[in-house]
Amino acid sequence: MPALVIAAHGSHLNPGSHDPAFAHADTIRGAGAFDEVREAFWKEEPSFREVLRTVESEEVYVVPLFVSEGYFTEQVIPRELRLEGWDVADWDSDGTDADHVTLTADDVGKTVHYCGPVGTHESMTDVIVQRAETVTGDPDVGEGFGIAVVGHGTDRNENSAKAIEYHAERVRETGRFDEVQALFMDEEPEVDDVTEYFEAEDVVVVPLFVADGYHTQEDIPEDMGLTDDYREGYDVPAAVDDTRIWYAGAVGTEALLADVLLERAADAGADVGNALDLVRQRTRGTAAAGD
Missing domain, CATH: 3.40.50.1400 (Rossmann fold)
Incomplete structure (x- = not known):
């Protein structure tokens, strides 16, 4: 079964910055859509550069936990993941409709479905x-x-x-x-x-x-x-x-954001089964992540 990597910014100064990534990852793990769910960060460990080495699966869906398409989603994350042949033009986006691109992480030889950020998904x-x-x-x-x-x-x-x-x-x-x-x-x-x-x-x-x-x-x-x-x-x-x-x-920090992460992966071809329904049932009207 493929793995999911949630790529977030993190922070050396704000200890709560990573809370949403961990909380949403836990929700998705509980829904059973992926055998492996990993968090990765720019400013914390595990880093973007190393996270694919922590994953056993040969197929990985990477969803950026970022608000907009820009420097981090278009340059930093693809570079750090070493996505061979990455070109932002492949997203064919006007700034709000990036979808996904399937590439190879050349140093580990894994197939990576690189998705647009959660912040521009319609959900x-x-x-x-x-x-x-x-x-x-x-x-x-x-x-x-x-x-x-x-x-x-x-x-x-x-x-x-x-x-x-x-x-x-x-x-x-x-x-x-x-x-x-x-x-x-x-x-x-x-x-x-x-x-x-x-x-x-x-x-x-x-x-x-x-x-x-x-x-x-x-x-x-x-x-x-x-x-x-x-x-x-x-x-x-x-x-x-x-x-x-x-x-x-x-x-x-809203718990329902786990749904958007899953939808991004599903849009890129991940077979998430009934996980979307399970996540929606668990997060509708629940407390914010990290509360």
């Missing part, structure tokens, strides 16, 4: 909505609510903003929420001014980040005015300019 929209349900405690949340999908934004990678706008538009198309807005930390429209973009009295803010860290735990809460000092904490919901802000924290 990530469901995870964003699930995150809103989790933070409000309301499985029917939507009417009377606005929702903001928040990303970093950067001039260095236009795809960073594309992923945020893509999912904001998909949420908008469902018609579930009264208002939907894509907001950013480092470009317009900025999350600092979140209340200016909504008329609704209740707004759910969902950061499209994989893990809770400096940006999601410190920058965004302070920028939105939830607190003057993140170390003092804040209420959920918190009142800002007569608007109740329901701050959800990083979308990657």
Whole structure:
């Protein structure tokens, strides 16, 4: 049976950065879709460079636990895995629709199905909505609510903003929420001014980040005015300019993200059996990963 590798960034500074990768890997292991499920990291061990040597299977599905198509998914991971013949053009993507490419890891001779990142998969929209349900405690949340999908934004990678706008538009198309807005930390429209973009009295803010860290735990809460000092904490919901802000924290911590990882592998040809159904049953309405 093929193996699954979940490729995440990790961090030397934030010990909780790896929590989503380990939590989602455990969920997928429990569903029995793969004999082997491995986590690999850029900033932690096991590393991208060494992970294929820890896998017995000759066929491996690699799914990047990243938000957007860019430097890490297009350059770092393929390079570190030594994927022979890799060319980002093979994804034939406009920045939000990378699928998969089958290549050989030349140093270990394994067949690798290299998938697009979870952050641009269409099912990530469901995870964003699930995150809103989790933070409000309301499985029917939507009417009377606005929702903001928040990303970093950067001039260095236009795809960073594309992923945020893509999912904001998909949420908008469902018609579930009264208002939907894509907001950013480092470009317009900025999350600092979140209340200016909504008329609704209740707004759910969902950061499209994989893990809770400096940006999601410190920058965004302070920028939105939830607190003057993140170390003092804040209420959920918190009142800002007569608007109740329901701050959800990083979308990657939502348990349902394990479903997206499995879907990426299934899209690339993995026979996951009934694992998708099992994962959905276990993660719908459950606590966020790492909680």
